[in-house]
Amino acid sequence: MNGTPAIVEQERLLAKGETVAWREGMDLRGWYPLYVERGDALTDAAMCWRELGETVFRDAFFVNTLARQPHEERRVCRTPLAALATMAKLGDGLAPDAFIFHVSRCGSTLLSQLLASLPQCIVMSEPPIIDSLLRLHHDGMAGSDSIALLRQAILALGQRRSGAETQHIIKLDCWHIHSLDLLRQAFPDTPCLFVYREPLAVLASHQRQRGPQMVPGMLHPAQLPLPAHRLAPGDLDGYAGLVLASLFDAALPHAAAGQLQLIHYKQLPDIVFSDVLTRLGIAPTPAQLQAMRARGGVHAKYGTAYQGDPPVAATSGLAAIAAQVQPGYLALEALRTEQ
Template identity: 50%
Template structure:
C-alpha cells in the first residue's frame, strides 16, 4: 500500500488550467482540499493504490481543488454495489474477478473514502455529510467508454460501522457483506497482520485496551466489532460467506445486476480464481488453520458469526 507521501507524489498541475476533470480521480483530502491524480489506465490491480504505484513516474500528475469542483464533473456511473467485509474473507478475490469483466469499473479500497469518513467522524458538521460522500464516489465512477456499465466499490474492513452514511448517499445501492469463520481470519492475520489488526494503526478503530503484546486478543475484539456492525445493519446487507466464493458471483450476484456472463468470461473468472487475489503469479492455497485459537474468539466472536450464518440461511 502507498503511504500518503507516495500517494501525493507527482507533478503539480494548476486546477485553473484544466478544461475538465476527466480521467482525474480523487485520492486524498487535505484540509478542505481534494487531491486528484490523473490516471489513464483502468483500475485493475488488487487495490486502488496499486494502480497508482504502477504508474510511470513521468505520468504522475496531481491537482488540488476545493469541494465545489465535484459539481463540475460529468456524471459518473451510479455504484452497482458496495462491498463491505471483515478482511481476509475473499473480498479482494471478488474485486479481481469483477475486474476481468470489461463492463465493470472496480475500485478496491480507494483511500479518499477512508479520508472522508475520518473527517466526517471528527467533524460531522463541516464534512458536508452524505452529499459530499456521494459526489466523491461518483467522481470515482467515471466511464472511460460506453462499454462500462457497472461500478463496484470495495470498502475497507472497518467501514461497515459507517454503513448508514452510505445508505443516505445511495439508498438504492445493494450492499454486500463478506465474512469468514473467525479462526480462519485470525490464521491469516497471524501469518501477516493487516494494519486494522495492529493497535493504533487505524484511527477509527477503538478496540478496548488489552494486555501488552496480545495481538490475537486485539484481532478478536476488532473482528467482533466488524461482526457487530454487520448485525446492526443486517437488514441492508446481502450476506456472503467465504465458502460461497467464487461461484456465487456468477450464479447469484451478477444476475441480480442484470449481467449474464459468456462462457469466455466465466472461464477468465475461473482462471483468475485459481491464483492468489493479491498476487497473480502465486497459485491460490488456503490459509493453514491456527494451531491454537484465542479464548475471546470463542467467547465473543463465534456467537456473532453464528448469528450471521443463521440470518444468511434465513434469507436464502
C-alpha cells in the same frame, strides 16, 4: 483530529508526481480523487487528485493501480473540495451498483477481482478517498456536507473511460461496516454485500500479516468503535479479536434488516456465477465467464495459484480468542441460511 500520522503519510505518498496547477473550470475527467489534504481548519481542506491516463483499474487494490502507473505519467492536482461537485455535474460517473463490505481475509478481494475482470465493470477496491472523507465527517464536517462529498467522490470514482462500462462496484475497507448508515445516506438504493469467514481463519491470517485495523492507534477511533478493554500492551492477537467481533456485531443488525446480502468465504467463487452476476444485472459473454472461472483459481492478491491457507498452530492461542468472537459469527450464519 487529522487521522493517524501513519495513515496520513500513506495517503500523501499517493500524490507523488508532476504537479498540475488547478484553474476554475478545469476538466477533471480522467482524474481520480485520492484524499483530503487538511489545513488548520476544515475550511482550508483541499482535494488531492491523480490523473490515470491509460492506466486501468484492474489490480487487487486501488493503490496497486496507482503504483503500477509509470512514474513519467504521474500527474497530481490539488483543488478546492467544490471541484468534486463540478465533476459530478458532468454526468460521466456511474452510481455504485454494489458496496462490498467484509471482515478482511475472507475472499472479498477474490469477489472484487472476478468482477474487475469484466470490461463492463468499474471496480474500485478500497479507494482511500472514502476513508479520508469519513474521517472528515467524524472530525466535525456538517453531516449534509460530508454526505454530499461522499456521493460526489464515489461518482468521480465511477467515471466511464472507455464507454463500455455499465456497472460500478465499490469494495470498502473492512472497518467501513461501522459507517454503513452514512454510505446508505449517500446512495440509499445501492445493494450491499457482506463477505465474512470463520473467526479463527481471519485471526490466523492477521497473525501472519496484520492489517492496519488490527494495530492499535492506526485508525481514527470514531471509525472503529471498540468496547472498553484491559488487554495487555502488545496483545495484538487479543486486539484483533476485539476488532473482528466489532465487525460481526456491526453487520448483524443490518443483515437482520435485510440491508446486507451475506456471503461466506466457502461460497466463493461459485456464488458469483450462481447469484451475484444476476443480482447486479451483469451478463458476461461465454468467453468472459470462462476467463472469470480461470481467475477464480488464482490467489486474488498475489496472482499465483491458490493453495489454501497454512494450518493454524495448535499453540498459537488464537483458538480461545476465536471462541470469544464465535457468537457474532454464528449469528450471521444463522441469518445467511435463512436468506
